[in-house]
Amino acid sequence: MHNKLSKNILNILLLSAGVGGLLTGFASATEGGGGAYPNGAEGIMAGALPPPGFYYVNYATHYNADGAQLPVDLKLDVSANVSRFVYMTEHKLFGADYGTYMVVPLLHVSAMLDTHSPAGTISSTESGLGDIAFSPLVLAWHSKNWHVATGLEFVVPTGDYDKHNLANLGRNYWTIEPVFAATYITDYGLELSGKFMYDFNTENSDTDYKSGQEFHVDYAVAYHTGPWTLGVGGYVYKQTTSDSGAGVTDPDGNKGQVLAIGPSVKYDLAGLSIEAKYQEEIWVENRPEGNKLWLKMSLPL
Template sequence: MNTRAYVCLLLSVVSYTNFSCATENGDTTWPLGVQTVVPALMPPPGGTEFYSYTVYYHADSYKGNSGRSAIPGFKLDNFVQALRLVHTWNYQTDSGVQFTSGLIGTGGHIKVEAGGQSDEKTGMRQAYITPLNVLYSPTPQLHLLGGVSVFTPIGGYDKRDLANTTPNYTTYISEFALTWFPHPNWEVSLAPTFSVNQRNKDTDYRSGNVFNVDYMVGYRFDSMPKLQFGVAGYYTKQVTDDDIDGTDLPNGNRLEKFAVGPQLFYSFTQSAGVVLKWLHETNVKNGPMGDSVWLEAAFPL
């Protein structure tokens, strides 16, 4: 559920040797904008939930360190499908702390164009493993989540190709979430993450670490209690430099993005619903600038 093209490999094909990219192949392992739907709410103790995430991302420009277009003829189309299972263990501490575990599998299709060159590929992307998340609700209106997870690459990878569906490196994620209902009609959610990327052994490239926060503010009208209207998005900032063979790249090539857009959330029941959202990116540095359309669903098992 990523939103960025495979730019470093692209550059080796079209010979823009004076330009380098933020995070290898212009890709982030964390799916930017995914956690805008009650991110701190999990299944009840003993319960299991199934989630589906479908996203299409399109970008027709790649911004450099100055925020200006940096690759002529650049275009990216990326379709990703992710399936997720989350289980809340039937245990609770005296203070009300609960625990969940989860697994996500992703795959999709990517197409990249630049400088008269084009490549596309379909395949698996990565698995996201959450051994344990901690849940705590200090009040019925405030819900908190925290944990550490890992993205591990799956599927084929060839450093000579312009497009690859997998980033080919492991990422460790510190994940937090807050969902607050200040009024029965209102919801405020924040989901910060911090990604620590490992080195790609095939290219000896290490992407910088990335901070991201997904956000959403939503409202339900009394006349339509099952339908929530919201404003959602994300802010992303790379906080360490990329490096090749231990040498930092010029200017750090640090990614920065802000995205915002409308979100509709329809609840069939308290634990089942469907979400449609459109997120538009602005203020981009060292990455593609585009739009994503999401369809998400959740159902208890």
């Protein structure tokens, strides 16, 4: 029973790319149910990259969820501390500032499954390095009211992975992710921001399973007043193509979706930026349903 359940769940938790996909699912919604990107990581000023220089961004986050939208009694707890290193050069390309970045996640992942059978409760906990992400190309344009950025991100399977584990630190496949982000700020301080991403996943060589393509957006609506920014934000996630491989039984390819929303507050002082936010997941399909807490700090080096 233990091996059968482990095979069916097949990565209930897989985190990566700087806070990881922050959760996964049950026989669904890409392998393990999560994506390579940590949905909700960005929001306020998502399209505004910094001027030339070297910058450090730290994300501390906690996610907890249950299997309310799954046919299992599942509890998930994920904590992550993620370092993003950003370098913006003084060079121009197509009239934009040119830069690059790398994201290094450290994760603590716990999963507990009540089998409602003689096997009882199965649990798993893992800690360590997740899947590293990097972008060799980031372009940023700026004007009085607009900030726009685009890039191409690669997620590398550096985190530990075992197909028999309930919890894993990595996804064991590459993800290629084009990114487009934009921020509009009115003269009166109202901000609209969005970070738009589309994921192409390679096959997991250990399971011969290929996750479908994924569209997701981090968003924020906020108001700037002095050093403070107050707003509402979250993320939208929708799997757009079907999974393929062993374990795909749903006619629509086990596609997942989620919408998350919650309050955000940000404070800026002399180059230092600190942001706190809470996000509650709703309209969930083929994934666990939970909430996230974030604390983000960025500063020039």
